[in-house]
Amino acid sequence: MDDHKDCSMYTEHVESGKRKVTLSLTVNGQFVVRDVDPSLTLLHFLRDELQLFGTKEACGEGECGACTIIMNGKAVTSCIILAVEAEGAQITTVEGLAKDGKLSILQEEFISQDALQCGFCTPGFLMSTRALLDNNPNPTDDEIVEVLSGNLCRCTGYIPIMNAVKRAAERERKELGR
Numbered sequence: 001m002d003d004h005k006d007c008s009m010y011t012e013h014v015e016s017g018k019r020k021v022t023l024s025l026t027v028n029g030q031f032v033v034r035d036v037d038p039s040l041t042l043l044h045f046l047r048d049e050l051q052l053f054g055t056k057e058a059c060g061e062g063e064c065g066a067c068t069i070i071m072n073g074k075a076v077t078s079c080i081i082l083a084v085e086a087e088g089a090q091i092t093t094v095e096g097l098a099k100d101g102k103l104s105i106l107q108e109e110f111i112s113q114d115a116l117q118c119g120f121c122t123p124g125f126l127m128s129t130r131a132l133l134d135n136n137p138n139p140t141d142d143e144i145v146e147v148l149s150g151n152l153c154r155c156t157g158y159i160p161i162m163n164a165v166k167r168a169a170e171r172e173r174k175e176l177g178r
């Protein structure tokens with residue numbers, strides 16, 4: 001099975017036949033330049049062009065949050081953004097969270113709090129909550145719930161995810177001085 005077909009729901013990009021556009025952006029700290037179909041979504045760009053398969057596709061309509069990444073400091077659903085809209089952007093995907101082979105505190109807490117089962121939704125939750133904690137290191141429960149409401153999980157339940165985010169926020173404040 002091809003790696004990029006790890007999800008049976010994954011849709012193939014259909015080339016528009018239009019002239020390609022040169023796209024340059026920074027992904028996980030690396031400057032990238034590619035010629036892309038103007039109808040290519042950012043999700044397909046990340047997966048098909050850059051082989052960053054951590055970002056998942058489920059609904060493909062901006063509703064479930066599985067494809068969430070951070071673009072210029074904000075959590076966005078990459079399935080409804082065209083790659084060309086990311087010209088000059090700073091992008092972080094789930095692959096950008098671990099540093100030097102070590103999981104981030106947020107990732108560690110998702111594991112320690114049992115905040116995942118099948119894991120398909122997890123990259124999206126990690127990126128939504130990463131953006132939250134980057135902008136607000138000490139969120140209230142209501143603020144966490146509001147962010148989690150943009151991501152769907154069918155198997156874990158939201159309490160362990162909530163606990164993971166709260167615990168990660170505590171640890172980041174203590175260990176990273178946030």
Ligand code: FES
Nearest residue numbers: 058060062065079
């Ligand atoms: S796949 Fe993008 S929001 Fe569901």
Ligand code: FES
Nearest residue numbers: 117118119153154
């Ligand atoms: S862990 Fe399976 S959908 Fe969330």
